[in-house]
Amino acid sequence: MIETYLPNVDWAKMWDATVETLYMTAVSTLFTFIIGLALGILLFLTGPGHIWANKIVNILTGSIVNIFRSIPFIILIILLIPFTKFLIGTIRGPEAAMPALIIGAAPFYARMVLIALQEIDKGVLEAARSMGAKTSTIIFKVLLPESMPALISGITVTAIALVGYTAMAGIIGAGGLGTLAFLDGFQRSREDVTLVATILILIVVFVLQFAGDFAVKKLDKR
């Protein structure tokens, strides 16, 4: 039955590609979360009127974030080829896609982190300082928990964008559903392969969105 409608779909290959996509998305989301969080916190705390207020560091970090956020992803992949080769040793396969995925997404997420942190009531930060809290306490016990719903919904959006990026990275042979849809589907005119790959990507996106929304709803006690 399935064979009649989708004659060219190789399910084992499709499954492998899905796992690759999930692998790339998961690892790059994890690193994006950590790096974006660090950058966002740095941007926030070096901003005017905050604990580490420092104009130079703030402008420098802000500029780097803005530049990398502005480079179209497909160009970023090409620009990063030498760097990837140096870091991973190859420019093919899921691992080779990661530097570009992370460098493309982390600045994007850093902006979201900054916005989330700016939403925190200034009075709460003042209260923490008035209790004699150290900067590390303020970061881990005030800034992060108080902005957690926004941080989670931000990483959900970023993870979904990363699914899209992995598909784009497929063009340069990163593997995953993007590669499958492009090489086996589009280039060989097997529309059924493209269709199934698309449906699988959509399922991944929907699951991510649902999980993100659920987590936000659970965490938000406001």
Add this chain to the structure above:
Amino acid sequence: MIQLANVNKRFGTASTVITAVDGVNLTIEEGKIYGIIGYSGAGKSTLIRLLNGLEQPTDGSVEVNGRKISSIGGKELRQARQKISMIFQHFNLLWSRTVKENITFPLEIAGVKKAERERKATELIELVGLAGRENAYPSQLSGGQKQRVGIARALANDPEVLLCDEATSALDPETTDAILDLLTSINERLGLTIVLITHEMHVIRKICHEVAVMEAGRVVETGDVLQLFQSPKEQITKRFVSQVTEPEDAKKVMSLMRQDYPEGTLVKLAFVGERTEQPVLASLIREYPVDVSILQGNISQTRGGAYGTMILQITGEPEATANAIQYLHEQGVQTEVFEK
């Protein structure tokens, strides 16, 4: 306990300088409830933040319980702050934490062990009257309950000083009174020094022992609350005192009374402290051939005694009336005669 000497605080750049606190000298004794009153922009918020180093003075010195807040920093300042708690107008609770977790937060900062934190939190929840709500989140509480959490949180590290930044300004009158009662009982039970800033004379009247009046960054008048009510010197102090002693439309009331009571002389009396309990009026009526009707009366309780105003209609011979008013003067009652 608290000493401010020649404290100035200026904000701004080279071109525009705002002087928020201007040459302030203050001494606050241990165990007192000290009020600082002023309109918004008077510099009281900045002043109270100098006491825990949230702001550092441009010059002058700030000393709290032997620690020179104005010249310490880093770890030393953070440790000092654990003994100088603060509560806020908008409570500033962490919404992500329950009532109990909010109260244990300063204990976590101070590095107190978990079992001890739990014990202390339970005790404080009981003290501020929130038993049964320990696992609620701030969003599930009313304004008054949130401020109770704020107070419990502020008491967690057994502070020496409690700073109240407009702590009741966001609450309705009834809740305000309940919170003020709580602050009074904490002051009495724990002997805690409380410094509060407010723009409501009602708060000063109800709980403060001493008061400082601020205007444009300066402390223009200080003293015992009752004394200030009795003889306010500065114009601004008089305005604050009239907030609680006179209804807002006093002038209008007087002219209406004049129409209703065309005869005799209308006199406004101000009683202070013990005078309010002595039968001044009774002896007046007994000794002078005049008729006295009480048109309006108003007695306010302060921490140091009562303060009251009363409007009398005195009818009789002009000479007798004058003598009667003279008698009131001699008894230490302030009088004000309304012209016809």
